[in-house]
Amino acid sequence: MNTKKVVIIGGVAGGATAAARLRRLSEQVEIVLFERGEHISFANCGLPYYIGGTIEERDKLLLQTPEKMSKKFNMDIRTRSEVVAINRERKTVTVKKLGSDEIYEKNYDKLILSPGAKPFVPTIKGLDKAPSTFTLRNIPDTDKIKSYINMHNPKHATVIGGGFIGLEMAENLHELGVQVSLVERSRQVMEALDFEMAAILQDHIESKGVKLFLDDSVEEVIGQGEMLLLKSGKTLETDLIILSAGVQPESNLAETAGLALGNRKTIAVNEFLQTSDADIYAVGDAIEVKDIVSGQDCFVPLAWPANRQGRIVADSILGKKTSYRGTLGTAIAKVFDFTGATTGNNEKVLQRLGKPYLTAHIHPNSHAAYYPGAKPMALKILFSSQDGSVYGAQGVGEVGVDKRIDVLATAIKGGLSVYDLSELELAYAPPYSSAKDPVNMLGYVSSNMLEENLKTYQWHEVDRFVKKGKYFLDVREKAEVESGMIKGAYHIPVDDIRERHNELPKDKTIHIYCHAGLRGYLAFRTLSQLGFNVTNLDGGFKTYQMAKK
Amino acid sequence: MNTKKVVIIGGVAGGATAAARLRRLSEQVEIVLFERGEHISFANCGLPYYIGGTIEERDKLLLQTPEKMSKKFNMDIRTRSEVVAINRERKTVTVKKLGSDEIYEKNYDKLILSPGAKPFVPTIKGLDKAPSTFTLRNIPDTDKIKSYINMHNPKHATVIGGGFIGLEMAENLHELGVQVSLVERSRQVMEALDFEMAAILQDHIESKGVKLFLDDSVEEVIGQGEMLLLKSGKTLETDLIILSAGVQPESNLAETAGLALGNRKTIAVNEFLQTSDADIYAVGDAIEVKDIVSGQDCFVPLAWPANRQGRIVADSILGKKTSYRGTLGTAIAKVFDFTGATTGNNEKVLQRLGKPYLTAHIHPNSHAAYYPGAKPMALKILFSSQDGSVYGAQGVGEVGVDKRIDVLATAIKGGLSVYDLSELELAYAPPYSSAKDPVNMLGYVSSNMLEENLKTYQWHEVDRFVKKGKYFLDVREKAEVESGMIKGAYHIPVDDIRERHNELPKDKTIHIYCHAGLRGYLAFRTLSQLGFNVTNLDGGFKTYQMAKK
Ligand SMILES: Cc1cc2nc3c(=O)[nH]c(=O)nc-3n(C[C@H](O)[C@H](O)[C@H](O)COP(=O)(O)OP(=O)(O)OC[C@H]3O[C@@H](n4cnc5c(N)ncnc54)[C@H](O)[C@@H]3O)c2cc1C
Ligand SMILES: Cc1cc2nc3c(=O)[nH]c(=O)nc-3n(C[C@H](O)[C@H](O)[C@H](O)COP(=O)(O)OP(=O)(O)OC[C@H]3O[C@@H](n4cnc5c(N)ncnc54)[C@H](O)[C@@H]3O)c2cc1C
Numbered sequence A, B: 001m002n003t004k005k006v007v008i009i010g011g012v013a014g015g016a017t018a019a020a021r022l023r024r025l026s027e028q029v030e031i032v033l034f035e036r037g038e039h040i041s042f043a044n045c046g047l048p049y050y051i052g053g054t055i056e057e058r059d060k061l062l063l064q065t066p067e068k069m070s071k072k073f074n075m076d077i078r079t080r081s082e083v084v085a086i087n088r089e090r091k092t093v094t095v096k097k098l099g100s101d102e103i104y105e106k107n108y109d110k111l112i113l114s115p116g117a118k119p120f121v122p123t124i125k126g127l128d129k130a131p132s133t134f135t136l137r138n139i140p141d142t143d144k145i146k147s148y149i150n151m152h153n154p155k156h157a158t159v160i161g162g163g164f165i166g167l168e169m170a171e172n173l174h175e176l177g178v179q180v181s182l183v184e185r186s187r188q189v190m191e192a193l194d195f196e197m198a199a200i201l202q203d204h205i206e207s208k209g210v211k212l213f214l215d216d217s218v219e220e221v222i223g224q225g226e227m228l229l230l231k232s233g234k235t236l237e238t239d240l241i242i243l244s245a246g247v248q249p250e251s252n253l254a255e256t257a258g259l260a261l262g263n264r265k266t267i268a269v270n271e272f273l274q275t276s277d278a279d280i281y282a283v284g285d286a287i288e289v290k291d292i293v294s295g296q297d298c299f300v301p302l303a304w305p306a307n308r309q310g311r312i313v314a315d316s317i318l319g320k321k322t323s324y325r326g327t328l329g330t331a332i333a334k335v336f337d338f339t340g341a342t343t344g345n346n347e348k349v350l351q352r353l354g355k356p357y358l359t360a361h362i363h364p365n366s367h368a369a370y371y372p373g374a375k376p377m378a379l380k381i382l383f384s385s386q387d388g389s390v391y392g393a394q395g396v397g398e399v400g401v402d403k404r405i406d407v408l409a410t411a412i413k414g415g416l417s418v419y420d421l422s423e424l425e426l427a428y429a430p431p432y433s434s435a436k437d438p439v440n441m442l443g444y445v446s447s448n449m450l451e452e453n454l455k456t457y458q459w460h461e462v463d464r465f466v467k468k469g470k471y472f473l474d475v476r477e478k479a480e481v482e483s484g485m486i487k488g489a490y491h492i493p494v495d496d497i498r499e500r501h502n503e504l505p506k507d508k509t510i511h512i513y514c515h516a517g518l519r520g521y522l523a524f525r526t527l528s529q530l531g532f533n534v535t536n537l538d539g540g541f542k543t544y545q546m547a548k549k
């Protein structure tokens, strides 16, 4: 291994990780890290919680300081230093020392780009005239929002964009006693979830008093930001605007240097995370990655990939060529008392790709129902109708969702099918799970579908079927039926099916449903064996009802 | 599929699950379930918590009643009915109706044995004369213990046996305000963990005021149980004795019927869970299973295997032959505020099998340290020194241990190696994890060992090395060193290593250590590249210290 000079642009998740790993691998390599801001290695993901006061000390956000990191890792860290050009022929970067006129060049053997992504700022009439508008990416942004709140004590805030940063900001502002409205262009929050799963979160968010404006957008900012005019014609009086309408790769530097770009102005890289210039690597939020499940190119600006890629690139540069196998898109957000999480492909993606798939919804308890504290969760799985490979999964609930999504992400990584999910021997004692864990249950339900022990219809088909006058059979108990049912459904409690099946038509498809799917499945089993043509509402009335809210 | 008569012996985890699945698969099959007790489908695992009052309603323990289950699944459930013989030639069982003189035969096409395991009762002098002695297996046992406590208001209880039932009973009795002593023959509780991991639990248990007598046993029960004489010579005054010294398979029926037995009087079965008589299947606590990791026969009396096997057997009987691929031994227990969990093989097993392995210990936080509520946990992994396959893992801590063990169990099932653990894309947001999840970290540390970027020594070698006068280097900060260090260690804080390495000997192996392993690793990297002969204490001073307590 030759002594090398590695220059890194960006000193946070991807950049700082690459730097640390480089030094661990080699005491010889010269490491120069340029960071435009004054901080390195800060906890981007903690910023909303510092604003809301959950994280009390600002210092906790700084995982490293330039001084400590330089000393620990013997590296040359230059903050407030923006790289303004990459001079590929000379293998140098041009650096501007911010707050001064100093501009200089620094040469490299290998260059790592980890410039991240910046908040996307939509063009909204009047937005530039509103001094109460903020985006959130780094510590200075955070300080600005915090001091604005301290000085102006806003009564009302509007969050534009319902992605995870928007949701976290809505929650944290609400924690501060601010009335929050959230405006989201699409019909749901947290785009990575499918609609009916996001609907559960939406219901919860509204129950906390946050106003949601879905399928809507801000058309105009009036005055100095005191009033917002929405596309729907509604108006919102507001004292504070948080723009969290997504992020876009910081690829201008790469573009100007003539490096190949991917979709959405991402930096294109090969499996070793090399750009079109073999001496320049790129990692993190700025790059295009391969979706492990679909094989398609995608853009996943999250911390795990940035950290992972940073380490991989350090290995590759120092001779241990390691490929990045792509991104699953595992993501999670705390949304008040709920958790929403996902891994792999969702239904929207599969539909876009035209991939044939099946899906199952279940509503298990987080742990044994008889042990205190068990909470229901909604789990959804998407899998191949051919061979049962798992394409993706989503979970929403109060407790234990993160665990199940991590198990499912691991299963996808291990190439496990839904049949294998039934075989996962997960840790069981009453405070933690059930003897058949929710993930096992996903495996059971899905394999029943593949083996044609169960045929289902989906929540989004119900209204259409009702309109068409299809035959519905409600197998819940009397009390449940009384608090709402599908219009015109016939009612026989599941335990009476064997005695009363002669009341049912043999010449029609019977659309069974129960509360969550299990009793409907039992009725399905009995009736199908009795020669009826049946299908069961996947996820039951609960899934349907959540999506309709 | 012919109409079949299936007889099931035992109506709880394995038996009731098999029965339910049989009916779901076929409306034709005749199902007769015999249960000696008066309850079926009860929550065995909830019993200790009902005694302690965490579970308040006794009814919650009954997941099904014979009446409801008969109706829902159209089956013939006979409680208080003990099968006293299997007449293989006639394909009948002889049944004794308890509380009456009635004895009759019932014929079967297929027979499923799910008789479970019964508490092992060691021969202790005087034990039979102590009316305050109880074992815990079922609801009547529970009622007896509860009413004894209500009537006698014991001040002190002795739990004999530190397996998970013993630990749960110790906790639950303590919750009731009873002073508890726990006597365990081996030198640790929770045998499935390795010693240093169990030690963390032991420390915690003692911090709650429960007295532990490890490496000790009850030699004699004096009087009517008021006094216990221990092997160590110690005596214990006690008002209540809980015997939880392990369980043994209920295989007498099978044995008498001439079915082949395995080790420890388990019922021997093939991969389809058929006994030596092809028409007789056996599942659950009573059978011998294959250890998935080692391929050895073993006995794992837990609820997940019983439930899984019950379902598999129903499938096989109704024509969908399904094999049971063996048991990983994933297990978990809540121990006061801590969780102890394990999957796969532990060090004791690997040593017994003579398998070459490596191990790594880490002490990560349950989630990002800057977000409130993060708690440290101890994680241990065991893996192949040849190819990095994961043999097993253990975790002890307050939060998030169950999640990591489930992920690791899934990884083992998926055949993932420690390298793959680094690639697991787990759900990250600050309340749930870190951008490098603890499981990723296990992957990183382990692959560093395999790639010889890190060489380690173990906690149990320290004292020996000290005695031999080996050279130790403490790289922690001054304040840490002052509160205790390895005798005679030299001290250089990690960040000063590059400046002060000339103080270190080149002719000796330097035994580095820090608090948890990370800083020692950094020092290792620097010093090894400077030509020093170094090794790092795996899991750091923390692991060593815990094991020494
Ligand atoms: C508020 C917020 C909450 C988040 N929460 C989560 C979460 O819960 N979970 C999750 O997985 N992810 C979360 N993320 C995303 C996560 O922080 C990013 O995915 C990750 O930081 C990306 O790492 P990176 O190295 O690519 O970019 P960054 O960490 O953004 O670092 C890039 C750095 O490069 C610097 N830079 C850019 N251009 C130049 C230049 N020309 N010269 C010098 N320096 C330059 C920038 O100043 C910046 O500091 C969150 C992000 C934010 C903003
Ligand atoms: C207190 C306690 C706590 C536990 N906690 C956990 C835990 O947290 N996690 C975990 O994984 N496991 C736990 N277990 C173990 C778990 O309950 C068992 O692994 C599981 O119940 C085994 O199922 P089985 O069907 O083999 O046997 P069982 O569930 O024991 O059922 C066997 C039944 O067969 C009946 N029977 C036996 N012989 C005959 C006969 N000849 N005729 C008629 N009936 C007969 C018995 O009366 C018994 O009811 C716990 C067990 C106990 C006792």
Ligand SMILES: CC(C)(COP(=O)(O)OP(=O)(O)OC[C@H]1O[C@@H](n2cnc3c(N)ncnc32)[C@H](O)[C@@H]1OP(=O)(O)O)[C@@H](O)C(=O)NCCC(=O)NCCS
Pocket (backbone or CB within 6 Å): A011, A012, A013, A014, A016, A017, A018, A020, A021, A024, A040, A041, A042, A043, A044, A045, A046, A063, A064, A303, A307, A311, B361, B362, B363, B435, B436, B441, B444, B445, B448, B516, B517, B518, B521, B539
């Ligand atoms: C702080 C930061 C520089 C640390 O980077 P890092 O040193 O690579 O990461 P960690 O401190 O977690 O240490 C990981 C290393 O310690 C090793 N390690 C961890 N525990 C260990 C133990 N007990 N024994 C031995 N080694 C251990 C790992 O193997 C790994 O080393 P490797 O990469 O050489 O294999 C970087 O994570 C960062 O900048 N983070 C903030 C930005 C960010 O990630 N934002 C998004 C999330 S908020």
Ligand SMILES: CC(C)(COP(=O)(O)OP(=O)(O)OC[C@H]1O[C@@H](n2cnc3c(N)ncnc32)[C@H](O)[C@@H]1OP(=O)(O)O)[C@@H](O)C(=O)NCCC(=O)NCCS
Pocket (backbone or CB within 6 Å): A361, A362, A363, A435, A436, A441, A444, A445, A448, A516, A517, A518, A521, A539, B011, B012, B013, B014, B016, B017, B018, B020, B021, B024, B040, B041, B042, B043, B044, B045, B046, B063, B064, B303, B307, B311
């Ligand atoms: C109560 C008991 C009889 C239930 O057995 P069971 O019916 O097999 O189990 P469940 O009620 O969990 O139901 C599982 C079934 O419902 C199906 N199911 C679950 N949720 C579903 C949904 N939303 N939609 C459709 N089907 C669903 C599963 O596919 C599975 O059916 P399958 O085996 O035919 O595939 C049995 O678990 C028992 O006796 N338990 C107590 C004893 C015990 O386990 N003790 C140890 C732990 S305390």
